[in-house]
Amino acid sequence: MTNHPCSVQSTRVWLRLVSSNHMTNFFSLNCRDWIFDNLNNKKMASHKIEWQTIFMVICWHLWMWKNKSIFEEEFHRPFNPIDVILKMATEIDNCKQTQISGWPQHTDTIFIGWKTPREGWVKLNCDGAHKSSSSLSGCGGHFRDSMGNCLNSYARKIGSCDALHAEMWGMYIGMDMARRQEITHLHVESDSKVLVDMVTGKCNINGNVPTLIRHIRDLKT
Amino acid sequence: MSWQVQINHIWREGNRSADWLANFSLSLDSFNLHVIETPPRELRCLLFDDISGACMPRNVHLIA
Numbered sequence: 001m002t003n004h005p006c007s008v009q010s011t012r013v014w015l016r017l018v019s020s021n022h023m024t025n026f027f028s029l030n031c032r033d034w035i036f037d038n039l040n041n042k043k044m045a046s047h048k049i050e051w052q053t054i055f056m057v058i059c060w061h062l063w064m065w066k067n068k069s070i071f072e073e074e075f076h077r078p079f080n081p082i083d084v085i086l087k088m089a090t091e092i093d094n095c096k097q098t099q100i101s102g103w104p105q106h107t108d109t110i111f112i113g114w115k116t117p118r119e120g121w122v123k124l125n126c127d128g129a130h131k132s133s134s135s136l137s138g139c140g141g142h143f144r145d146s147m148g149n150c151l152n153s154y155a156r157k158i159g160s161c162d163a164l165h166a167e168m169w170g171m172y173i174g175m176d177m178a179r180r181q182e183i184t185h186l187h188v189e190s191d192s193k194v195l196v197d198m199v200t201g202k203c204n205i206n207g208n209v210p211t212l213i214r215h216i217r218d219l220k221t
Numbered sequence: 222m223s224w225q226v227q228i229n230h231i232w233r234e235g236n237r238s239a240d241w242l243a244n245f246s247l248s249l250d251s252f253n254l255h256v257i258e259t260p261p262r263e264l265r266c267l268l269f270d271d272i273s274g275a276c277m278p279r280n281v282h283l284i285a
Contacts, residue, residue, distance in 0.1 A: 106283035111276035112234040125236055129243035138249070140242025142257075148272035153257040153264070155246035170243060171228075173254065179224070188228040191236040199228055220226045 009077060010062045016082050017054060049089045053096075057089045119146045121185040126174040128166025128192070135160045139170030143178065151181075167192040168212040171199070175219045234277035238267040 006014070018026050022041075029037055038055045061084065068075040078084050117123035126141030137160065142153035154177060158169050171190055178186050190196055197203040199216050233240070241264055242257075249255055260268060 107280055108283050109278045109280050112232045112279055113274055113276040114231075114235045114238070114271035116272070125231070125239035127236055127239035127243040129240070129247055131247060136247055138243055138246030140244075140246050141239045142242065144268075144271075150260060150268055153242055153260060155242045155249060155255045155257065157246045157249045157252050159252060166243070170239070175226070177256075184224045186224060186226045188226065189231040189236065189239075190228070191231055191233045191240075193230045196228055196230040220228070 007066070009065070009081075013058060013062065013081055013085070017058060017085070049086070049093050053092050054085065054089045057085050057092065061085055061088075116144070116148050117146050117187045118185075121146060121187050122151065122178065122183045123187045123189060124174045124178060125189050126167075126170035127190065128163060128168070128170045130161075130163035130166050137161045137163070137166040137169075139166050139173065141170055141174040143174075143181075143183070164192065164194060165210075165212065167195045168210065168216065171195065172212050172216050172219070175216060179219060232279060234279055237277075238264060238271060241267055 014026070015023075025037070026034075039052055041051055061081070065075075065077050065081075069077065114125070123144050124141055125144075126139065128137065128139040130137045137158045138156060139158060140153065140155035143151040145151060154173060156169070156173055158166060161169075167190060171188060175186070175188065194203070198205060198210075198213050199220070205213070245264075246255070257264075
């Protein structure tokens with residue numbers, strides 16, 4: 001049982017979660033076999049959750065807690081490591097289940113890139129950024145012609161607002177600049193589906209239409 | 222002045238250069254509009270990717 005240089009804390013976690021009839025095997029395999037055995041074995045768990053999931057979650061937490069206890073002075077290992085691990089493993093398993101039953105199993109990889117605008121048109125790509133840690137937002141964008149030449153770019157720090165408003169500002173400022181630059185054919189692209197739907201009227205807005213959306217709609221016509 | 226405007230949604234992968242500018246704005250000192258005539262190096266790389274037709278993969282679910 002001493003093949004693995006396990007800390008006391010880690011051993012305690014394994015002892016609680018590995019089912020008793022796999023215990024001997026679990027602590028005696030060499031590293032490579034140990035990993036493959038655990039990733040392939042579905043019957044080792046003493047719980048309803050798939051063992052692969054629990055195994056991965058345990059490894060990740062033990063590694064993280066070990067690092068934190070070395071590098072972060074204030075860090076204390078959780079009082080209830082088993083609960084923390086099982087909670088996350090259950091969450092992952094639930095997600096996997098819904099994904100299987102809720103979606104048809106057809107997935108595909110598509111390739112996405114930027115495309116030049118038609119001749120005579122200028123393309124505006126705009127975006128917003130929101131940092132929840134500092135509750136700071138900003139936006140930016142730029143204009144390119146049908147040859148792909150960048151005409152100019154803009155960026156503006158906004159202050160505190162949500163991510164959607166940051167996107168709105170990005171589009172509003174860009175369209176306002178385009179108007180001042182006397183661009184006659186403008187193709188606006190934003191990666192915010194909600195914003196595009198709000199501006200083009202494809203979605204219903206409950207209550208008052210946000211002021212910025214009204215301004216963008218006004219600019220559009 | 223009359224003009225024609227078309228507004229479309231684009232996937233995030235096709236809007237990387239605008240995303241760069243939005244993030245760049247957070248590092249600005251003032252709240253004034255910052256207009257850039259000559260793009261900085263990092264942005265130039267992204268613009269170059271765009272015009273050379275570089276594509277990013279994205280996994281999508283197909284709903285039958």
